[in-house]
Amino acid sequence: MELTQLIKERRSIQIFEEREVSLDLVKELLDTAVWVPNHRMTQPWRFVIVHGEARKRIAELKGKPGDASFNVNYYNKMMDVPMFIAVVIKENPVIGIREEDYSSASCIIQNLSLLAWEQGLGMIWKSYGHMHEAAYRDALGIQPGERVVGSLHVGYASQVPNAQPRIPATDLITVIDQA
């Protein structure tokens, strides 16, 4: 697919087919996705991939089946996601570097979503609050000093949402050409 078409036609996917996602394919896509610009080449990221039965680590964060606190809707919603990828970065103590690192990690996520889309694979970047909470961090082995940039839900789309219109960049351009 041509890059322009890929960029415009990629959608964030919420609802997936039951079909499994190949771990090898995702590893290969990630290997390409990390070719982002990265000031100082800090490359502070790593990726925690959760799939199969391990999805229960996430699905059971709001109670296990049988618990009084069990949230069946949350459990089912999470177990319907074929694969999760937590994009994790080491938090640099210097704020400027921390922002650069976060920006580069965001580029990886966009690269990955385009590469996945090209392969017919859907994805959504989720930023739910509980990815910063101790229970989620413990379940995925997130270390002190690490930040979860996003929890990516990955799978083959069962529904592709309509595109939401973008404000044309041409309406947002200020051209300065006078001395």
Ligand SMILES: Cc1cc2nc3c(=O)[nH]c(=O)nc-3n(C[C@H](O)[C@H](O)[C@H](O)COP(=O)(O)O)c2cc1C
């Ligand atoms: C930083 C970031 C965080 C996001 N977090 C969520 C989220 O928590 N839940 C959600 O449904 N979508 C989330 N999204 C996806 C956006 O809602 C989606 O990109 C937007 O609606 C435009 O749709 P499109 O990606 O299909 O063009 C997030 C996107 C970004 C870039």
